[in-house]
Amino acid sequence: MKSPYLITKEEIVRIYKPVNPHTHKGIQGHAVIIAGSYGKIGAAVLASKSCLKSGCGLVTTFIPKCGYQILQISIPEVMTVTDESINFITNIHLPLIPQAVGIGPGIGKELGTQKALFEFLRVNKAPLVLDADALNIISENLSWLELVPEDTILTPHSKELERLIGKWNSESEKFQKTIAFSEKYKVIVVMKGARTFTINRNSVYENTSGNAALATAGSGDTLTGILTSLLAQGYEPKYASKFGVYLHGLTADIALRKTGYESFIASDIIKNLGKAFLSLEK
Numbered sequence: 001m002k003s004p005y006l007i008t009k010e011e012i013v014r015i016y017k018p019v020n021p022h023t024h025k026g027i028q029g030h031a032v033i034i035a036g037s038y039g040k041i042g043a044a045v046l047a048s049k050s051c052l053k054s055g056c057g058l059v060t061t062f063i064p065k066c067g068y069q070i071l072q073i074s075i076p077e078v079m080t081v082t083d084e085s086i087n088f089i090t091n092i093h094l095p096l097i098p099q100a101v102g103i104g105p106g107i108g109k110e111l112g113t114q115k116a117l118f119e120f121l122r123v124n125k126a127p128l129v130l131d132a133d134a135l136n137i138i139s140e141n142l143s144w145l146e147l148v149p150e151d152t153i154l155t156p157h158s159k160e161l162e163r164l165i166g167k168w169n170s171e172s173e174k175f176q177k178t179i180a181f182s183e184k185y186k187v188i189v190v191m192k193g194a195r196t197f198t199i200n201r202n203s204v205y206e207n208t209s210g211n212a213a214l215a216t217a218g219s220g221d222t223l224t225g226i227l228t229s230l231l232a233q234g235y236e237p238k239y240a241s242k243f244g245v246y247l248h249g250l251t252a253d254i255a256l257r258k259t260g261y262e263s264f265i266a267s268d269i270i271k272n273l274g275k276a277f278l279s280l281e282k
């Protein structure tokens, strides 16, 4: 394998499009987050809040009924649409045409949720981020990936990646298999871990921000929100995938001085997004 390209601050500054002073929420991107199930509504909260705090104008979150009050109280800025089922998602219906969708955090793998995911993938045309249980469901139904838009971003951690591509015997085999997967399904794979690599066909990009403080519950859920927000704002997937992981890592680099590794939690990613964006201003 060729050595990876490094995702540097200089490159990210070039990718970053500062907000136009004449913009309004209606053209700043409407993102949809589809997330959560009973006991994991927190995943929907984290993904939705990070989505809104990464610059898109509107966020609508689709959750099972049990999450309604939690979400509305946690983030009044986010609109919610609820499933007909109480505890998990069974029928995804969106009263809008989104500019991007992030699906998967905390949705679980109930049969009804699997069917809802399939039906959603069949009709969805918006740029897409697939994470967590959406990946776990798809790993048992790989042909569903033929339904997703080209350059859909998948964000597996190493266990989820293993479910998708099978076991590997060496690091180089892991990369070979992920490159082959990205080429076969025409998707971008963000291989999350202590080192995060973005695989776009046979190009491999290594992120240079972030630290071990990110090894905390919900950290990946916030990445899904950030990536979905960038797609909704019109960043092309090939740029959003690099920009999102860089921003996510940068929040932890900024926060570390105050939180240390131990007390950093996923909400600190959200809290530091503003400083992360400010540090990119030219």
Ligand SMILES: NC(=O)C1=CN([C@@H]2O[C@H](COP(=O)(O)OP(=O)(O)OC[C@H]3O[C@@H](n4cnc5c(N)ncnc54)[C@H](O)[C@@H]3O)[C@@H](O)[C@H]2O)[C@@H](O)CC1
Pocket: 039, 040, 041, 042, 043, 044, 104, 105, 106, 107, 108, 132, 133, 157, 158, 159, 160, 192, 193, 194, 217, 218, 219, 220, 221
């Ligand atoms: N507050 C919430 O509602 C939260 C909900 N979450 C959701 O909970 C569901 C289960 O997610 P999990 O990822 O915990 O479960 P998984 O079973 O998918 O993955 C966890 C397993 O993978 C292993 N693993 C190996 N390498 C890893 C790596 N580099 N990074 C992470 N894990 C690695 C872990 O040791 C563990 O055994 C997902 O839908 C997720 O979105 C989590 O994000 C935690 C927070």
Ligand SMILES: Nc1ncnc2c1ncn2[C@@H]1O[C@H](COP(=O)(O)OP(=O)(O)O)[C@@H](O)[C@H]1O
Pocket: 132, 157, 192, 193, 194, 195, 196, 210, 211, 212, 213, 214, 215, 216, 217, 218, 219, 220, 221, 222, 223, 248
């Ligand atoms: N040691 C580490 N150093 C840097 N980043 C890390 C480390 N551990 C985890 N991360 C990052 O934290 C996030 C964890 O995502 P994930 O495992 O999906 O969490 P969750 O499902 O709990 O939200 C990923 O972006 C990953 O790259």
Ligand SMILES: [Mg+2]
Pocket: 131, 132, 157, 220, 221
């Ligand atoms: Mg995760």
